[in-house]
Amino acid sequence: MEFNENFILGCSAIGAGLALIAGIGPGVGQGIAAGHAAAAVGRNPGAKSDITSTMLLGQAVAETTGLYGLLVAILLLFVKPLLW
Amino acid sequence: MEHGIWLSASSDIDVMVHGILKYSFFGHEVWITTTQVSLLIVVLILAGFSIAAGRAIRKGTEVPGGFQNVVELIVEKLDGMVDSTMGKNAKKYYNYIGTVFIFLLVSNISGLLGLRPPTADYGVTFPLGVMTFLLIHYNELRYQKPKDIWKDKCSPLPPWLPIWLPINIISDVAVPISLSLRLFANILSGTIMMALVYGLLGWIATIWPAALHVYFDLFSGAIQTYVFCMLTMTYISNAIGDGGDVKA
Numbered sequence: 001m002e003f004n005e006n007f008i009l010g011c012s013a014i015g016a017g018l019a020l021i022a023g024i025g026p027g028v029g030q031g032i033a034a035g036h037a038a039a040a041v042g043r044n045p046g047a048k049s050d051i052t053s054t055m056l057l058g059q060a061v062a063e064t065t066g067l068y069g070l071l072v073a074i075l076l077l078f079v080k081p082l083l084w
Numbered sequence: 085m086e087h088g089i090w091l092s093a094s095s096d097i098d099v100m101v102h103g104i105l106k107y108s109f110f111g112h113e114v115w116i117t118t119t120q121v122s123l124l125i126v127v128l129i130l131a132g133f134s135i136a137a138g139r140a141i142r143k144g145t146e147v148p149g150g151f152q153n154v155v156e157l158i159v160e161k162l163d164g165m166v167d168s169t170m171g172k173n174a175k176k177y178y179n180y181i182g183t184v185f186i187f188l189l190v191s192n193i194s195g196l197l198g199l200r201p202p203t204a205d206y207g208v209t210f211p212l213g214v215m216t217f218l219l220i221h222y223n224e225l226r227y228q229k230p231k232d233i234w235k236d237k238c239s240p241l242p243p244w245l246p247i248w249l250p251i252n253i254i255s256d257v258a259v260p261i262s263l264s265l266r267l268f269a270n271i272l273s274g275t276i277m278m279a280l281v282y283g284l285l286g287w288i289a290t291i292w293p294a295a296l297h298v299y300f301d302l303f304s305g306a307i308q309t310y311v312f313c314m315l316t317m318t319y320i321s322n323a324i325g326d327g328g329d330v331k332a
Contacts, residue, residue, distance in 0.1 A: 053314070060311035064262050067269035074272065078100065 008082050016076040022069025029062040099272075099279045101205055119208060122199035126191050162186075169317040173324050177317065180219075184212065185313045192271055192305025195278065196297060201305075204272045206264065213264030216316045220259070224323040232325075263315060270308045274300035 037055035041048050075081060103115035137155040144152045162182040167174045191202045202208045224233060235243045237252045277300055281289050 053310075056307060057311060057314050057318075060266065060307065061315075063270075064266050067266055067273075070273055071265065071269050074269075074276070 005083065009080070012076045012080060012082055016073035019069045019072040019076065022072075023066045026063045026066035030059045033058050033062065098283070099276045101200070117205075118200050119202050119205040122194060123191070123202040123208065125197075125199060126187070126194055126202060130186065130190060158186075165313070166317060169314060170321045173321055177320065181313050181317060184316070185309060188212075188267070188309040188312060189306060192309055193301050195275060195301040195305075201271050201275060201301075203267055204275045206268050209264040209268040210260070212267070212312070213260030216263055216319065217260035219316070220319050220323045221256075223320055227324045259319065263312065267308050267312050270304055274304050 033055055037051050040051050044051075101117045101119050103117050104121065105116040107114055107116070136151070140152045140155055148156050159182070162185055163174075163178050165185075166178055166181050170177060188203065191208070193201075195201045228236075231243075238246045238248055239252060241248050278293070278296065281293050281296060
């Protein structure tokens with residue numbers, strides 16, 4: 001069955017939108033990390049810089065899955081692999 | 085193929101890497117791209133700064149003043165960062181981590197100079213990830229006994245039952261890929277956002293995008309630089325393990 005270019009582009013755009021559902025997970029995860037970091041700073045204000053750097057590191061690692069979703073979306077929109 | 089994705093009106097949304105100059109390299113068609121040009125500019129800036137810094141240190145005074153002060157502050161902060169993460173192994177990695185940190189920081193925030201950040205090209209970040217990968221496994225082979233490495237690679241199960249081996253190997257290979265993709269995707273998304281703001285909003289985007297620049301270029305770039313260096317250091321000191329003192 002032959003599909004024309006516009007149909008494939010439209011489906012790619014829908015796929016890109018769906019790929020960004022991956023952003024939910026990192027959002028929740030980073031929020032939990034930040035909340036616990038805030039609680040930790042409240043309990044032990046002296047360790048603020050250590051807590052902040054640990055939190056940023058953990059958040060950046062948690063962010064990776066969301067970034068994979070973003071990459072899939074970017075590839076679908078700009079590289080258009082389905083049109084090849 | 086102009087229809088579709090480019091939201092009709094403005095065609096000046098420009099986020100891709102462009103070829104500038106084509107030449108033939110042993111029969112292959114090779115392009116000089118915008119990435120290489122901005123990389124060259126970044127490297128020239130860094131080289132100029134390094135020459136000036138070296139000159140300032142060479143005729144430095146006991147009580148630093150002016151530029152010498154700035155240079156000493158930068159070196160001190162970077163060494164302190166490496167020290168606090170790697171502990172006793174820090175000495176050998178001052179140079180590498182410091183170099184990677186300064187290079188990544190300047191390339192990430194080079195969007196402020198109107199360049200397309202070199203790190204928004206996977207060809208720049210992937211070699212950095214591969215360098216981390218090589219350092220991890222070099223240190224692992226050097227400082228750990230082969231028996232311990234094998235035990236580690238079969239880790240949740242006992243060493244005589246290597247069912248978990250392929251999965252551990254895959255997770256080892258995933259390290260440089262996720263490191264480089266994280267950096268690449270963050271900087272690329274910032275670049276795309278800025279291009280969309282400038283390309284789609286036209287005259288509306290006059291002064292306030294400066295705030296977005298602060299977030300997408302400065303904050304995001306600095307955080308990603310920090311994260312890349314921290315993860316590299318953590319992985320390397322994990323690979324060295326307890327054996328660091330033996331041959332150091």
